[in-house]
Amino acid sequence: MGDDWAKAAEDQETKDLVTKVDDLKIKKNEEEKKEEPERESQPGESQPAESQPAESQRVGGESQPEGGESQPLPEPAADTSDESVTAGELSMMRKVMRKGIIQSKNKVEILRSDPKNPLHSVKSFEALDLRKELLKGIYEMGFRLPSKIQEISLPTLLAEPAMNMIAQSQSGTGKTAAFSLAMLSRIDPSKKYPQGLILSPTMELALQTVECVKMMGKYCTDITVRSAVKGDMVARGQIVREHIVIGTPGKVVDWVLKYRCLDLRTLKVFVLDEADVMIATQGHQDQSVRIHKQLPETCQMMLFSATYDDEVVNFAHAIIKNPVTLRLRREEETLENIRQMYVECNSEEEKYRAISNIFSIPVGSAMFFCHTKANAVWLSNRLKDDGNRVALLTGDLTPDERVQVLMRFREGAERVLICTNVLARGIDVDSVNLVVNYDLPRLHGTSRADCDTYLHRIGRTGRFGKTGNAINIVDGMSDLRLMREIENHFNIKIIKLDYSNIDEIDKLGED
Numbered sequence: 001m002g003d004d005w006a007k008a009a010e011d012q013e014t015k016d017l018v019t020k021v022d023d024l025k026i027k028k029n030e031e032e033k034k035e036e037p038e039r040e041s042q043p044g045e046s047q048p049a050e051s052q053p054a055e056s057q058r059v060g061g062e063s064q065p066e067g068g069e070s071q072p073l074p075e076p077a078a079d080t081s082d083e084s085v086t087a088g089e090l091s092m093m094r095k096v097m098r099k100g101i102i103q104s105k106n107k108v109e110i111l112r113s114d115p116k117n118p119l120h121s122v123k124s125f126e127a128l129d130l131r132k133e134l135l136k137g138i139y140e141m142g143f144r145l146p147s148k149i150q151e152i153s154l155p156t157l158l159a160e161p162a163m164n165m166i167a168q169s170q171s172g173t174g175k176t177a178a179f180s181l182a183m184l185s186r187i188d189p190s191k192k193y194p195q196g197l198i199l200s201p202t203m204e205l206a207l208q209t210v211e212c213v214k215m216m217g218k219y220c221t222d223i224t225v226r227s228a229v230k231g232d233m234v235a236r237g238q239i240v241r242e243h244i245v246i247g248t249p250g251k252v253v254d255w256v257l258k259y260r261c262l263d264l265r266t267l268k269v270f271v272l273d274e275a276d277v278m279i280a281t282q283g284h285q286d287q288s289v290r291i292h293k294q295l296p297e298t299c300q301m302m303l304f305s306a307t308y309d310d311e312v313v314n315f316a317h318a319i320i321k322n323p324v325t326l327r328l329r330r331e332e333e334t335l336e337n338i339r340q341m342y343v344e345c346n347s348e349e350e351k352y353r354a355i356s357n358i359f360s361i362p363v364g365s366a367m368f369f370c371h372t373k374a375n376a377v378w379l380s381n382r383l384k385d386d387g388n389r390v391a392l393l394t395g396d397l398t399p400d401e402r403v404q405v406l407m408r409f410r411e412g413a414e415r416v417l418i419c420t421n422v423l424a425r426g427i428d429v430d431s432v433n434l435v436v437n438y439d440l441p442r443l444h445g446t447s448r449a450d451c452d453t454y455l456h457r458i459g460r461t462g463r464f465g466k467t468g469n470a471i472n473i474v475d476g477m478s479d480l481r482l483m484r485e486i487e488n489h490f491n492i493k494i495i496k497l498d499y500s501n502i503d504e505i506d507k508l509g510e511d
């Protein structure tokens with residue numbers, strides 16, 4: 001890790017208040033199985049040049065994220081000894097995908113009743129003593145009860161004096177909502193200067209978080225927020241005065257150190273979202289360190305992610321004063337509501353055939369992940385040439401194009417989005433019920449599996465208790481080894497999808 005941070009480590013007291021989050025693992029309620037035979041279904045790349053000025057925006061009044069609707073999926077086969085998904089299950093899955101996804105409130109309530117579920121909650125948002133305008137915003141977003149990570153983290157994050165936190169919770173369990181709420185509640189609207197900063201690894205994630213904060217703060221009309229991503233500009237001589245700034249590290253460093261239009265000395269709350277990648281990735285780390293150096297001693301620090309390794313956590317402990325730490329056990333990191341499958345292939349051509357077969361499944365929405373930009377472009381072109389409608393998002397697009405592509409995908413204009421790891425983390429598109437790893441994620445420059453990226457990628461589906469599907473295209477022995485590595489890492493079984501049955505299943509699905 002960087003020298004600066006290591007030096008900071010020597011200077012600071014690193015006493016921990018370690019709180020273990022026990023049992024943050026999705027486990028199906030047995031009763032539910034009996035009563036309901038079917039269940040509800042499912043660092044970034046470099047950014048192109050700047051263009052448009054960013055607008056100062058009042059919190060609130062923006063559109064809600066897209067949502068689709070679904071039908072129940074069958075339970076996974078109890079006996080997966082042959083590792084295959086049965087034809088019946090696949091047929092049902094197809095019907096489900098055809099119909100899209102329903103956000104079943106009942107389902108969420110059932111999951112909430114299981115204390116081992118990450119959505120479990122016994123307390124209310126009212127108990128947090130929030131501003132009534134904030135409560136109104138939360139309720140309007142459809143939140144009724146806090147999720148487990150919200151329930152556990154929020155009392156600490158809102159307490160006086162402010163406490164620092166390093167928090168982990170599975171994908172789609174409400175971390176963004178937790179830190180957004182904590183930040184909004186700490187803003188003093190009468191002071192017209194920046195008080196909160198959220199750093200995200202990608203432009204898309206930063207902009208999505210802006211929307212979340214705006215929705216949540218819709219009725220706090222006295223709080224202002226702005227983005228700081230590629231494409232945003234500050235006019236010469238202008239100073240950033242919004243209460244909350246949400247951006248990528250590169251842009252924020254530019255505004256703070258190069259253009260000197262953003263003063264961080266007034267910050268009360270700092271959030272490092274996807275903290276593990278921000279700390280472990282060299283470019284992000286350097287910029288995050290430079291930003292960290294500008295923060296006042298009193299600034300509350302919050303680090304959030306679905307994945308951490310011990311090295312990153314130790315490092316974070318070294319630079320953050322007395323953090324409260326919420327961590328998951330390794331086997332708790334995966335979500336059981338995401339059905340993980342694989343298709344075995346033996347050549348590039350077979351791989352393409354597999355993806356074409358999967359592509360023909362009428363999904364709600366699907367994200368196909370490729371290892372490189374070149375692969376993503378190639379796959380997109382080939383699928384398009386074969387008459388399929390797909391969208392493509394890589395770091396090679398302009399900021400405007402990236403925003404447009406994601407917006408169209410959210411709105412359902414394209415139902416399949418081919419992308420790279422630039423969209424692996426944090427992106428919350430309600431209708432995504434299928435994630436396909438066209439290429440399994442590998443650690444840069446090695447033949448080893450990138451298990452954390454795997455978890456983040458498949459976490460684009462199965463959001464907040466919904467059921468999702470993840471299909472891995474496995475090409476030959478080396479891919480099989482990668483997949484076994486992922487299975488061993490999380491202590492899970494990825495089941496084999498017999499895609500040679502797909503024609504049969506298609507017919508069944510048409511009945």
Ligand SMILES: Nc1ncnc2c1ncn2[C@@H]1O[C@H](COP(=O)(O)OP(=O)(O)OP(=O)(O)O)[C@@H](O)[C@H]1O
Binds near residue numbers: 169428
């Ligand atoms: N208490 C709640 N009640 C209902 N829905 C919620 C609640 N908290 C969050 N959500 C919704 O659940 C979805 C996932 O939440 P969020 O994006 O905060 O998860 P996350 O843990 O940050 O995910 P990731 O790990 O992918 O970054 C969002 O659509 C959000 O609006």
